[in-house]
Amino acid sequence: xxxxxxxxxxxxxxxxxxxxxxxxxxxxxxxxxxxxxxxxxxxxxxxxxxxxxxxxxxxxxxxxxxxxxxxxxxxxxxxxxxxxxxxxxxxxxxxxxxxxxxxxxxxxxxx
Numbered sequence: 001x002x003x004x005x006x007x008x009x010x011x012x013x014x015x016x017x018x019x020x021x022x023x024x025x026x027x028x029x030x031x032x033x034x035x036x037x038x039x040x041x042x043x044x045x046x047x048x049x050x051x052x053x054x055x056x057x058x059x060x061x062x063x064x065x066x067x068x069x070x071x072x073x074x075x076x077x078x079x080x081x082x083x084x085x086x087x088x089x090x091x092x093x094x095x096x097x098x099x100x101x102x103x104x105x106x107x108x109x110x111x
Contacts, residue, residue: 009035009038009042018092
């Protein structure tokens with residue numbers, strides 16, 4: 001299972017790889033900052049999950065044999081998935097198509 005922030009970070013990293021393969025450096029620069037911010041939010045998210053778990057484990061008579069850190073690591077083990085070339089090419093083509101649509105609408109102008 002992954003947290004919402006972990007899913008978002010994976011998506012941003014995939015988009016970054018696609019854009020860098022397409023040599024879209026301006027877009028890469030914008031996404032790099034967003035990736036860094038998302039990473040900092042993952043740390044905050046983990047702290048909140050651990051704190052919530054630790055705060056709730058002694059409610060009533062229920063107690064568990066693990067703490068919030070153990071719970072987080074067992075439930076949201078942040079493993080990085082491998083991205084295949086096919087996925088990168090599919091995302092790359094999708095982004096190129098979106099940019100062409102934007103260009104046709106006058107919303108985007110290539111440098």
